[in-house]
Amino acid sequence: MESLDLEVLQRAHQWLENGHRVMLATVVRTWGSSPRPPGSLLALRDDGHALGSVSGGCIEDDLIDRLLNKDGFPLQPQLVSYGVGAEQARRFGLPCGGTMELVLEPLAAANELTDLLNALRAGKLVQRSLNIKTGERKLEPTHPEQGLVFDGTTLISVFGPRYRLLLIGAGQLSQQLARMAVALDFAVTVCDPREEYADEWNEPGTTLTREMPDDVVLAMKPDARMAVIALTHDPKLDDLALMEALQSPAFYVAALGSRRNNETRRARLLEFGVSEEQAATLRGPAGIYIGSRTPAEIAVSIAAELVAMKNGVAGDKVLNVAQAKAALEVAADTLSACAK
Structure with a gap:
């Protein structure tokens, strides 16, 4: 996990404590060249404020537009794809035919990130599992060789110093x-x-x-x-x-x-x-x-x-x-x- 991702989680936790809802976007798969690797994080506040990065800016802008003007705040985790076709790939700065998949995770309460942040402040290496069908989350110790895993249903993200x-x-x-x-x-x-x-x-x-x-x-x-x-x-x-x-x-x-x-x-x-x-x-x-x-x-x-x-x-x-x-x-x- 990058130090910048810790900053994203801390800011998301602060927003939640202040009464905002937050959507956490995680890059889970890429094909071809990609502006950001799997595991990259973006936190979006319910009023459009953003911290983090999943691309050079175009995908972030589209996610903000989805949140404010199109789909609204998601109620359940969901998988979204960008750059499947040539036109969309050009629009979002991806190579022609390239694809990036992200998991969007809605957060409504600060305690949904508290245990994770406490573990990171203690210098622990942990993995966080998210079932995108049920929204169930689990936090467990892990080892440095463990990487991000996504099988279409469960997202396993690794946090902490490797x-x-x-x-x-x-x-x-x-x-x-x-x-x-x-x-x-x-x-x-x-x-x-x-x-x-x-x-x-x-x-x-x-x-x-x-x-x-x-x-x-x-x-x-x-x-x-x-x-x-x-x-x-x-x-x-x-x-x-x-x-x-x-x-x-x-x-x-x-x-x-x-x-x-x-x-x-x-x-x-x-x-x-x-x-x-x-x-x-x-x-x-x-x-x-x-x-x-x-x-x-x-x-x-x-x-x-x-x-x-x-x-x-x-x-x-x-x-x-x-x-x-x-x-x-x-x-x-x-x-x-x-x-x-």
């Missing part, structure tokens, strides 16, 4: 990166046993632990949906986390620091049982090259590499900081030699 991120260090850069990661729907844990940093941590939506980094990594049992990033510049903390994370299935393990510092770090890690193959997977310096200088810019750089690796972009296809700076140095040397 990926975890452990940040070592609670400094300014961690604050910036944590905000971005929360917006990207990571469950963010920040580890820093240093009182002078941990006492000042107040980022909403994150979990702070003061335990030692190696103990935290082991306790979290990294899997293929977890990332670990060391940001303290203190080998006594960063290395403890990295030596455990690099021996785990974590999909992204990275560290801040210069190229020289990271080469020295890899050499140290070899002395603590990390193999050469594992040490070579360390992304350090962390991030892709964007010429970043400020904490916010560095956080953008690291977040971009994190998302690329999460989405399956091969590590050798991402131009990281070390590769880019090495290439720039080669280019500078070449220009200097040509100028002589």
